[in-house]
Amino acid sequence: MYKRDTAAATRRRVNQAGRRHFDGGKFQPVDYPHRLNFYTTPPTEEVTLDEFEQWAIQRLKVLTEIESALFRNKTPDELKSILNDLLKRHLPLDANSSRSESLTAQRRTDHYSHFILRLAFARSDELRKRFSKAETILFRHRLMTDDGLEREGFIASLGLDWERLSDDERSELESELKAASGGKKNLEPTYYKIDWEKVPELVERRMVFLKRGMAYVPASLQTAVVVGEFTNHLDRALELTARALPRLDEDERLIPILNHLSHGFTAPEFTSDPNGTHLPGTAITAASIDSLLQHFPACMLHLHTTLRRNKHLKHFGRLQYTLFLKGIGLSVEEALIFWRSSFSATPEDKFNKEYRYNIRHAYGLEGNRRDYKPHSCQQILLEHAPGNGEAHGCPYRHFGPDNLRAFLQTQMGVTDSSVLQGVKNDNEARKYHLGCNRVFEWKHREELKREKESGKGTVKETIIHPNEYFLRSWELAHPDEVQEAAKKMEGMEMKDEVMM
Template sequence: MYKASTGAPNDTYRVAQVANHGLLTYPHRLNFYDAPPLFEVTAEEFETSAIHRLHILSEIETSAARNRTWDELKKVTAIQCDQHLPLGHNIDKTEDLDGERRRDYLSHFVLRLAFCRSEDLRQRFVKAETTLFKLRYESDLINERASFLNSRDFNWIPVDATEQKLYAKELNSPYFGKTEAERLAEKYYKVKWTRVPDLVERRKVFVKKGWAYVPSREQSSIVFHEFETHLQRALEMTAKLIPRLDEDTRLIPVLDNLSRAFLNGISSEWTSTADAGNSETIKAEQVDSLAKKHFPLCMRTLHDNLQRDNHLKHFGRLQYGLFLKVLGLSVEEAIVFWRKSFSRIADDKFNKEYKYNIRHSYGLEGKRANYPAKSCQQLLTPGTSDHGCPYRNYSPENLQTALLSAYSSQGLRSSDLPEIMSYVKSSHYHVACTRVFELTHSTDGISKGEGLGGYENVIHPNEYAARSIALAKMKEEKVKEEPMVVE
């Protein structure tokens, strides 16, 4: 192994010869991200790499909000990592191992730029990244983990045999039941006790004159604390330098969008083939039945208001219209639906004041842009619209009433409300919406913690509706395939 200078003081990339992969710029899956990336990237790669990592960090935060166990967290995070940011071992026959680690490296630093700008963002980023590091540390191969540890100076002092024998009683006291052979084979390292506060708190280490004697089995605590401290310092330093980017009109909007998404607990924009035109088109007369069975609360509320008042304000029409467009309502069917819904308005007024806007939202008028439907992140962002996310905007009393009114026929009970409201109270609005989906689709095979299936959380109203409709179709097909029993 040798070091290759990047041209910046103390900023080095390690290059290693690894079987099956030749020379690797990033020889380890584990990384402290010491040096900033000095390679060129496109604006698209800059943003997409960060969005992929945001999926994983958002899932980690969501798991904490849902009180998932460590094993459950490992499972759901592994799924997200495999899908969005795979990171193979050195012995894996991955074709682009260096490319995977390059994307991991880049995505970390992009999010570091986005999340360094406030104390709240920094704390949340450090917590999520440290958790991700712990998960990777546990899943790393023993020899590759050892290689990583040997590549860094953790400033720990190995305890020699004489000192270990001198304090044998104190060193062994936290670990009852160990055999004599195990006690003799155990290695210890000395560090300042402030570097392992978790072990001191749990009385897992012997402390003498400010030094904590850490057994090799607890060595990871030193590594995790070092990673956390290192990242905190790096974020504070980045925060001091970030004003230099204020004049960059390309990067600042991207960073703002990423940080808002993280604060709202949303990983990214939901995309689907429906954005380009849904092959499963729906008719105007189907909308009402679909709304009562498959729509999330935000769209269900807009639909109910439209049916009650025969009208919606501009932002409500825009939000609901784009949702129906992506769901599969053609422009012709949209005109039929809105004309029927606005039954109190004369034909001339409808054609002059509303028909143009409907066609415009489909890209058939004006600048002919293909407008996407509003995402959960956009609905959670305060703005001029009064038709945002009900979980955020409604009072607790009104929200509970709305939930029971909308979903009691689908299995939601008043006894379920305290759990949902606990997520709302902690500002995890997307988790509350996801939990409602689970409760109202339990008969479709969705269990608690599974989200939309595959542990995906709701990040877009159309995602909610599309998954609900798909589950209903699967259930219908299963019923058709079941053999008829004749008695």
Template structure:
């Protein structure tokens, strides 16, 4: 298909309500939306933004951030090219709606706005670069649909400043980078095409000396014109968030939306929106197995609760709730749970145990009260709810321990699994920045390096820890795979012998 026919096919999609995958989100959604759709669209987008934040916290290079973000988008926000025969408007509506819901949730403070803008700009950049690789005509159609207020430099002016323009060109290494991530917007070579804009619109290019400046104007080569697009996206979003913040008080009396928005903003601060299925129990475990499982597979929050339970033969209410639900989803049946907790509370008589604790254990399994199947607590809930006091043991050690106590606890818990004092500064630095889930994920990688887990891999595909049971489940999977591999190897040796 020639270029003119391809362009014509792309333009036919202008009749769509959402004609482009790339979007500046200028117009708010005006459709009727159910509360469930309102929440689901926001959570799907939030999961992607949380992984982007995690990538920044871990100083991942841009190519890794692109790879992880694209996988997350395929999973949670798939959007096909304009030439696809799928229902494009339905796909793009989910993206559009999710963005505006998160605007409501994250316009409330300067910190939330800053983090939201950074993550959204990164998401737009990833999509923009991917569009240039797989659907350049779609990207050109999007750019033609907007007025970016750049002036193309004519041949006479280019000839006048030829030497200056040439000297601002990129070196070999950068050229290779831009071939991969920022393909030219037109078929002309970079040396031939320049746009003229006010230098204040491309401060990043000025800082890196990639443009020629003259009289307050920057001469931007075509391959770097994406910087103008990104800058405008960021500025538009910053202004929109400020406007949204002023209008938000009108929602204060809406009891349907305010709790939901509060939950979303808390999840963004924690950085860990979770989709972990926290109600389905894993393979059945016995009470006698818990101690060994704790030493080999538990995250710091649950390991801390287990160690304190062994030492004090007691946990306070929120500690029992946090640990009990974790063990339930791990695979501890109600019968084994009764046995485990009775043995653990060895300083109490049977009457005291039955009177004070038995009902609550049965209640958490849905056998008393309203008989609900209570899920285990996610990292988000542990970080943001039921904050521990000085005599409590529940909570997240990465957030609630002092740096010295955290260092001591981590070395005590995980030295046998490969964690050393040399690893502590990196972990504490991440904790100081408020990325507690990233610190937990890094500990997982270090302690499972002998299982083939590499730095940056997380629990698989670069994803961070979002739930204590996710940590334990993945740890057990890795051990099981290693055992199976050893059996196969031993079998091969026997056959060879």
């Protein structure tokens, strides 16, 4: 795994195929005059397999977070601050003016990781679309945060097909341009003429004046043009990559990595630890579940109380709850005990016939033996809305406003009316996660404050998985155990390194 292998041989072979196909092509080392990259030229230098994977994973983290921010309906401002933070950690890219020594290294990482992921995500139409969308948002963010002069230089380097409007034409069209600009008092000094098809976003919102197929774009809206061009280019390139993929003459080093990468780019999933136990120092058993309820998110608490009350749960409720419990570390043996005792009104043979299989199935021990993952908020929100008599789903989404309020007050113990009002507002904005996170933050306000003061707080990201909610809640309540466990882990890693 750690041998310093290079993918060069592979690449050379691919190169030859490429050359044959395109009738010659030169590969030169790339230098990076601009912070931003349109990714038109593929990287050609050798990288180690390690770097290959590492860089891709860093970029993937950013793209995944962009996707989940989109799906949580983040506002542009929220997205901006999330991205600022993420990029600083995973994919920094400094401006020329920073004179940073790692400029080239940063740009190289950005360049290579983009192309690696392109290979990983060209495979299917759906992946291509999602990749292109996330990359577009990343690009737009970087373009917007770029230094003014450097941005201008970068845009000029693209050689896009736009024509600067002459002063005569500008004054001739003054009233139209003004009207299209939405009533700005003064006309912008610089306008560009460009085929409207390059700026469909602006056309769609009637933000530009159109004449005979040309859009008259003020310099201030240029970003949209550049971003549109970036997307077009990327989409075309992805198509080409997809077509070339089957011919990728590859040994068994890159393909597994690429497959693995594209699997990572799915809806946020909670991967359960194969060892089963998550909570340092505590083994979860059927008997201990009732003592952990204060760490449960609303959806799971609702399932649990319904189960206790009715001594029964319907199919999707069982599934959602079983997988959650599996995710927090309940073993299949304990799960069977838990469900058997919970279904106390159900005769033994009926339980064995109808429910036992389901539970074992969820643990991947029956049927197709798939290791089912605990449902994410996305799945819970979007799949199988609960019907009559069903307790699964998300209370924030599937309860009526009055029921939700009562539930939060009596079951979750929310007493602060401003929190309740906040949840109501979140729901009206259809931001169900935010309501849930709001309750979480309120319930853990003391611990969070302590964590913040001690400076040990991890970067706060919105919770988007019930198991994440549970784990985070548990960890906040048991800071010492968490620290202990972290120390142990470090120790183990050190040992590993020594062994190498």
